[in-house]
Amino acid sequence: MAELSGWFPVAASHDLPLRHVFQAKLFDREMAIWRADDGNVNVWENRCLHRGVRLSIGVNEGLELKCQYHGWRYANKTAGCIYIPAHPANAPARQITNRTYPAVERFGLVWTTLEKDLSFDVVWPDGDWSVLRAIPVHAGPDAVAAALCKVLGAVPRPDIHAFAYALSTLCEAPVLALLQPQDSGKTVIRCLLSGGAQMERRLAVQANATLTRFRNIVEADASLEPVESEPVFEPVASELAEPPAASPDAMTVRVERKWQVAEGITGLTVVPTTGNLPAFQPGAHIDVTLPTGVKRQYSITDGPGTWKSWTIAVKNEPNSRGGSRFIAETLRQGDLLSVSEPRNNFPLRRDAAETLLIAGGIGVTPLLAMARALAAVRSGFRLHVFARSETHVPLADQLDGLLPAVTLHLALDPAQVAQRLAEVIGPHAPGRQIYACGPGGMTQSVLAIAEELGWPEEAVHFENFNNDHVIDTSSAFAVDLARSALSIDVPAGQSLLSVLRAHGVELPSACERGACGTCRAEVIEGTPDHQDAYLSRGERASNRHIITCVSRSRTPRLVLDL
Amino acid sequence: MNRTESEPSRHLWHPVATVAEVNGTLNTMLMGDAVTVRVAGDHSGIVVFHGDRKLPVIVRFGFIWTSLGSPPSDLFEIPEAAEADRRNVSAGPVGVATSAPRAIENFLDMAHFPFVHTDILGAEPHTEVKDYDVELKETENEILATRCRFFQPMAALSAAGGMEVDYVYRVPHPFCAVLYKSSGADARRMDVIAIFAQPTSEESIRAHLFLSMIDTTHTDSEMRRFQQLIFGQDKPILENQRPRRLPLDPRSETPIRADLSSIVYRRWLSSRNIGYGVIPAAGQSGSAVHG
Numbered sequence: 001m002a003e004l005s006g007w008f009p010v011a012a013s014h015d016l017p018l019r020h021v022f023q024a025k026l027f028d029r030e031m032a033i034w035r036a037d038d039g040n041v042n043v044w045e046n047r048c049l050h051r052g053v054r055l056s057i058g059v060n061e062g063l064e065l066k067c068q069y070h071g072w073r074y075a076n077k078t079a080g081c082i083y084i085p086a087h088p089a090n091a092p093a094r095q096i097t098n099r100t101y102p103a104v105e106r107f108g109l110v111w112t113t114l115e116k117d118l119s120f121d122v123v124w125p126d127g128d129w130s131v132l133r134a135i136p137v138h139a140g141p142d143a144v145a146a147a148l149c150k151v152l153g154a155v156p157r158p159d160i161h162a163f164a165y166a167l168s169t170l171c172e173a174p175v176l177a178l179l180q181p182q183d184s185g186k187t188v189i190r191c192l193l194s195g196g197a198q199m200e201r202r203l204a205v206q207a208n209a210t211l212t213r214f215r216n217i218v219e220a221d222a223s224l225e226p227v228e229s230e231p232v233f234e235p236v237a238s239e240l241a242e243p244p245a246a247s248p249d250a251m252t253v254r255v256e257r258k259w260q261v262a263e264g265i266t267g268l269t270v271v272p273t274t275g276n277l278p279a280f281q282p283g284a285h286i287d288v289t290l291p292t293g294v295k296r297q298y299s300i301t302d303g304p305g306t307w308k309s310w311t312i313a314v315k316n317e318p319n320s321r322g323g324s325r326f327i328a329e330t331l332r333q334g335d336l337l338s339v340s341e342p343r344n345n346f347p348l349r350r351d352a353a354e355t356l357l358i359a360g361g362i363g364v365t366p367l368l369a370m371a372r373a374l375a376a377v378r379s380g381f382r383l384h385v386f387a388r389s390e391t392h393v394p395l396a397d398q399l400d401g402l403l404p405a406v407t408l409h410l411a412l413d414p415a416q417v418a419q420r421l422a423e424v425i426g427p428h429a430p431g432r433q434i435y436a437c438g439p440g441g442m443t444q445s446v447l448a449i450a451e452e453l454g455w456p457e458e459a460v461h462f463e464n465f466n467n468d469h470v471i472d473t474s475s476a477f478a479v480d481l482a483r484s485a486l487s488i489d490v491p492a493g494q495s496l497l498s499v500l501r502a503h504g505v506e507l508p509s510a511c512e513r514g515a516c517g518t519c520r521a522e523v524i525e526g527t528p529d530h531q532d533a534y535l536s537r538g539e540r541a542s543n544r545h546i547i548t549c550v551s552r553s554r555t556p557r558l559v560l561d562l
Numbered sequence: 563m564n565r566t567e568s569e570p571s572r573h574l575w576h577p578v579a580t581v582a583e584v585n586g587t588l589n590t591m592l593m594g595d596a597v598t599v600r601v602a603g604d605h606s607g608i609v610v611f612h613g614d615r616k617l618p619v620i621v622r623f624g625f626i627w628t629s630l631g632s633p634p635s636d637l638f639e640i641p642e643a644a645e646a647d648r649r650n651v652s653a654g655p656v657g658v659a660t661s662a663p664r665a666i667e668n669f670l671d672m673a674h675f676p677f678v679h680t681d682i683l684g685a686e687p688h689t690e691v692k693d694y695d696v697e698l699k700e701t702e703n704e705i706l707a708t709r710c711r712f713f714q715p716m717a718a719l720s721a722a723g724g725m726e727v728d729y730v731y732r733v734p735h736p737f738c739a740v741l742y743k744s745s746g747a748d749a750r751r752m753d754v755i756a757i758f759a760q761p762t763s764e765e766s767i768r769a770h771l772f773l774s775m776i777d778t779t780h781t782d783s784e785m786r787r788f789q790q791l792i793f794g795q796d797k798p799i800l801e802n803q804r805p806r807r808l809p810l811d812p813r814s815e816t817p818i819r820a821d822l823s824s825i826v827y828r829r830w831l832s833s834r835n836i837g838y839g840v841i842p843a844a845g846q847s848g849s850a851v852h853g
């Protein structure tokens with residue numbers, strides 16, 4: 001049907017009780033409307049991007065909406081998909097984002113518009129108004145509008161809204177009616193009655209009775225061929241039709257707060273300069289590009305459904321090449337920073353019976369986000385933080401909120417650390433998973449101890465903050481790119497990644513030191529010479545992946561799936 | 563447009579009833595047309611009419627199959643059903659407001675078990691779909707998915723407790739699918755469950771279910787009820803999928819690795835120019851272009 005521009009009511013505030021999902025329709029668009037626990041009202045296209053199931057039959061989990069069919073989870077506000085249960089160990093491509101509509105809650109109604117960038121312009125007459133029960137009518141909006149005027153003597157109020165009518169015949173109090181055009185054969189009448197909280201129930205009952213009679217008259221008149229119009233959907237982004245390979249775009253954020261979160265550690269809270277922050281998964285990081293040109297990765301520490309700000313923590317490295325030192329010394333509150341979209345190389349499975357989170361110092365940052373995500377769904381976890389002293393524990397005040405699941409281990413020497421790790425890790429049982437993050441030495445001992453205790457490798461996940469290996473670039477080899485049908489020589493002294501890029505093969509990268517895994521590629525043939533700190537031992541042995549920024553080839557030729 | 567002679571699915575065999583279901587005469591719909599099934603009292607003569615035109619008939623697996631066009635000389639087989647100790651039972655039909663291809667795709671899908679068939683065919687947190695293989699068998703012109711595994715708390719009536727169940731799926735017909743799963747009663751053999759979707763219109767079906775089980779303890783009606791319970795859980799999901807017709811344009815929805823069989827199924831429908839119950843990909847309007 002023909003769309004009108006402007007804002008339209010699609011629900012009443014009282015249609016959105018706690019943890020409910022409401023189904024609405026406007027100009028053939030079906031919408032799923034739900035209020036998150038933080039009060040935000042979401043108006044989304046009513047279908048899951050996966051296989052088209054209506055999200056209005058999904059589950060409102062508070063800060064995420066879960067689809068009924070395969071349990072995909074979409075984040076509050078951004079509608080980004082942050083978890084796909086069929087592949088619990090993989091982070092979903094960050095671009096899987098449902099279509100959202102603007103939402104404004106005013107005068108007891110939820111309003112939306114099909115237009116982008118249209119500010120809310122409905123001005124309501126002064127006074128208190130109460131929202132009556134919505135009356136759906138099987139007739140198009142023009143027919144309903146005409147009948148309102150003819151049968152009920154309504155007076156159009158275009159000064160308020162193109163579909164607003166003043167009614168004085170419903171009951172003794174003045175009533176304003178708004179029409180919500182659903183499709184060419186269906187309209188919802190939403191009435192507001194003057195009187196607010198002191199409004200008499202009697203008047204509402206009177207008005208409802210008149211409107212119900214009115215509906216019967218209109219429907220008897222309208223040609224009642226029930227037309228179910230085909231809902232209109234946006235196509236999904238073309239990248240989603242293929243496996244993801246996009247390199248994230250940069251965006252600008254403003255430093256809203258900068259403070260010392262522990263000895264030698266600076267905390268930053270950043271906010272978007274326009275719009276909202278995109279969805280992120282627990283464990284995700286952003287690349288921060290500093291004015292000095294240096295790029296660094298920092299984990300987002302926030303819990304699920306956060307969209308107004310992110311908090312990251314930065315350790316002041318004494319030998320900093322300009323990254324952490326700049327943040328500690330030069331950066332000020334109010335400054336702008338260029339950051340990437342969130343990327344996740346450290347995805348959290350949510351199908352574990354018990355999750356052990358083990359942090360060394362600043363390594364607590366991604367684990368804090370994980371702990372919050374697990375706490376939100378009441379999944380069992382423990383967070384162990386190892387630090388030199390109490391004042392060295394980053395974001396200690398935020399850990400308090402997760403008590404009693406948090407244990408601090410302070411001032412231990414390496415032997416004591418090893419012993420303590422063995423105690424907290426304990427024997428493996430099905431459904432137990434470990435996530436470790438910290439300095440390379442610490443994650444190495446977690447791996448070794450877990451192995452000794454009989455943990456299978458796939459139950460131990462880790463993220464390193466740097467790669468301690470000295471990179472050897474003395475070899476020369478050839479690569480064949482299976483999908484691009486290219487053959488390229490990689491000479492000594494140049495990284496595989498840089499040679500690929502020189503030939504126009506775009507691969508995302510971040511740390512370029514073999515620590516973050518962003519530049520990983522799949523190996524079809526040949527044996528890589530692994531020099532990274534990202535792949536696990538099993539992944540290394542299987543030789544199915546290569547971290548292209550540092551690793552090379554043991555065989556004269558490598559065939560990559562690129 | 564999709565009711566024209568050039569629509570390939572018009573020339574397929576479609577199920578319209580079980581032999582047992584027809585008590586003399588049964589009126590039903592096939593692809594938007596009313597058809598009448600008549601079975602003589604002793605099941606000797608079975609005829610299907612479209613108006614006063616007599617349609618071709620095949621009886622197989624206890625179902626009556628017919629076609630509005632010129633069907634192939636034969637219909638696919640399920641050889642296992644002939645084994646002496648099998649219990650062959652039909653269940654349904656269940657009317658569902660969805661297209662036949664949406665129903666087939668749902669039948670091939672394992673990832674929904676924990677969410678839709680909670681505590682029966684799946685349970686959180688066991689949600690992972692391990693990689694499996696799908697091939698298109700050119701000779702038989704059918705899809706075969708193998709090495710499918712899924713953890714199930716109660717795979718069948720005959721299953722004692724939770725176990726990892728092996729599945730094999732076949733799609734021998736655009737609107738029919740057959741699954742084989744490890745039997746709860748005898749781990750070395752496979753139970754067979756099939757869905758035959760009767761497209762009553764582009765957006766509605768009668769789903770006929772066929773079971774061929776290794777089970778010595780349950781009655782036919784117990785097995786039938788179990789299968790109807792399972793399918794009853796899929797029905798509201800199927801009826802809340804939009805659009806109801808299966809979109810074949812890769813940009814209409816978002817597949818993941820677990821959807822490999824659905825990806826192959828959609829491509830296969832496209833390559834066969836099936837235009838009924840689907841929304842053809844842009845630039846390809848089903849039979850209209852290629853017919």
Ligand code: FES
Pocket residue numbers: 048049050051052053067068069070071072
């Ligand atoms: S359709 Fe929503 S998760 Fe699959």
Ligand SMILES: [Fe+2]
Pocket residue numbers: 668669674678679792796
């Ligand atoms: Fe199902």
